[in-house]
Amino acid sequence: MALTKRPYDGKTLAILTGGGDTSALNASIEAIKSRSSALGFQVYGIRRGWKGLLGDGDVVNLTNQPYDGVYGGTALRSSRTNPFSGSDTSRVQQIIDNLKRYKIDVLVTLGGDDTNGAAKQLYELEGIPVIGFPKTIDNDLRTKTIHNYNGEMIEAVMCPGFPSAAKGVTELVTRLATTAESHSRIMVIEVMGRDAGWLTGAALMGGAEICLIPEIPITKERKEALFEKIKEVYHKSKKQYLLLAVSEGVRWYDDKTGKTEVVYASSEVDEFGHPRFGGISGVVASEISHKTGLDARAQNLGYLARSGDCRNYDRRLVSVLADKVVDLLIREDYGRMPVLSKLSTYQELEVYNTDTIDMGKIENKPLPEEYYISEEFQFNERYIDFLSYFIDKPKQIRFDYNFPKVKPFK
Numbered sequence: 001m002a003l004t005k006r007p008y009d010g011k012t013l014a015i016l017t018g019g020g021d022t023s024a025l026n027a028s029i030e031a032i033k034s035r036s037s038a039l040g041f042q043v044y045g046i047r048r049g050w051k052g053l054l055g056d057g058d059v060v061n062l063t064n065q066p067y068d069g070v071y072g073g074t075a076l077r078s079s080r081t082n083p084f085s086g087s088d089t090s091r092v093q094q095i096i097d098n099l100k101r102y103k104i105d106v107l108v109t110l111g112g113d114d115t116n117g118a119a120k121q122l123y124e125l126e127g128i129p130v131i132g133f134p135k136t137i138d139n140d141l142r143t144k145t146i147h148n149y150n151g152e153m154i155e156a157v158m159c160p161g162f163p164s165a166a167k168g169v170t171e172l173v174t175r176l177a178t179t180a181e182s183h184s185r186i187m188v189i190e191v192m193g194r195d196a197g198w199l200t201g202a203a204l205m206g207g208a209e210i211c212l213i214p215e216i217p218i219t220k221e222r223k224e225a226l227f228e229k230i231k232e233v234y235h236k237s238k239k240q241y242l243l244l245a246v247s248e249g250v251r252w253y254d255d256k257t258g259k260t261e262v263v264y265a266s267s268e269v270d271e272f273g274h275p276r277f278g279g280i281s282g283v284v285a286s287e288i289s290h291k292t293g294l295d296a297r298a299q300n301l302g303y304l305a306r307s308g309d310c311r312n313y314d315r316r317l318v319s320v321l322a323d324k325v326v327d328l329l330i331r332e333d334y335g336r337m338p339v340l341s342k343l344s345t346y347q348e349l350e351v352y353n354t355d356t357i358d359m360g361k362i363e364n365k366p367l368p369e370e371y372y373i374s375e376e377f378q379f380n381e382r383y384i385d386f387l388s389y390f391i392d393k394p395k396q397i398r399f400d401y402n403f404p405k406v407k408p409f410k
Helices: 025-039 051-052 089-100 113-126 160-180 198-208 220-236 280-292 301-307 310-333 382-386
Strands: 013-019 041-044 057-061 107-113 128-135 145-149 152-156 185-189 210-212 242-249 262-268 275-277 295-299 336-340 356-357
Touching: 013 025, 013 051, 013 113, 025 041, 041 051, 041 160, 051 089, 051 113, 051 336, 057 295, 089 113, 107 113, 113 185, 113 310, 128 310, 145 382, 160 185, 160 198, 160 242, 160 310, 185 198, 185 280, 198 210, 198 382, 210 220, 210 275, 220 242, 220 280, 242 280, 310 336, 310 356
Parallel strands: 013 041, 013 107, 107 128, 128 336, 185 242, 185 295, 210 242
Antiparallel strands: 041 057, 145 152, 262 275, 336 356
16 A cells, blocks of 8 residues: 655755865765655755854755756855864754754764764764764775775775765876976875875876875885985886875974974864864975985875866765665664775675764774885785776876987087
């Protein structure tokens, strides 16, 4: 017998996005909105993350509205607002009051460990029904995704936003080869990555022959070894140029202070206590030129990596994770977040390869040592295999020539 009503008719689900943007956020919102609407929910969007639940609130109605999931970023906007900030003890009460005023029954939070960690606290302390949804280009949330490399089971990570950003890094690094070759230069390319080198590894697919990651600090001894490696790789190159990728969060030895520290773009911190990194590429390029005599220049990819349209793999990934959200909604299993349990190719991205984790146990996951050869300052075949699930190795830009040298007349 047909049901006379959908299971959640008369209920309201709200979606918010917090923290840094990614190319997959609008795709995630679209997927969650469509599935929630099919269950009968009225769907609201909370603008500017947790900030949209403070004061009088900033809420929009997404029900029966078209939504472009290909367009990158988040149409709901974002902020790094912390509901539990010590500077304003009334924030939690404001959030509770607004959830009641707008008659919001379920809250879905798209973000990293900060955004989803705050949501879990609200669930535990105040009983607010929440479901988390992973988001980060750094790919450092512990999703417990298993990568099967020739029978070797490696605990990897797969977060929406990362595949699109990684593909962007690959394409941008590939383009820089022509400039590096034209001037016989070393291009030091700075890639986002506060504590983990997952995204920097994508530069390998774009032709970077040396990659520096936050997990391996560049101490005084390692810095000397790095300069020797740079000279070796550069002079072995037929065209004598080199692409070197460095994570923004790399700890670098400072000859003047004698300390191995992060390079900061600003001394300011956000509401979750995170400082703004930036500038390591300039420091590294300058020291390479000074210590090796080779011409080195810096290029910070910055926000370019996380900008632009959502790529196909991310679109499929958020769809299957949104299917898992439906499962959580139907069972009213709140305080959890859907994850990909098994690294899958595009064709294998299906809900049976997903699982859920407790939002209160969300951890950061650095790059596993299985993916990196520290003495070579480079990623290995295992990581190339990991990337190959969602990145096709780009056609390298090549201008093959061997001009005969002309000898002067006597």
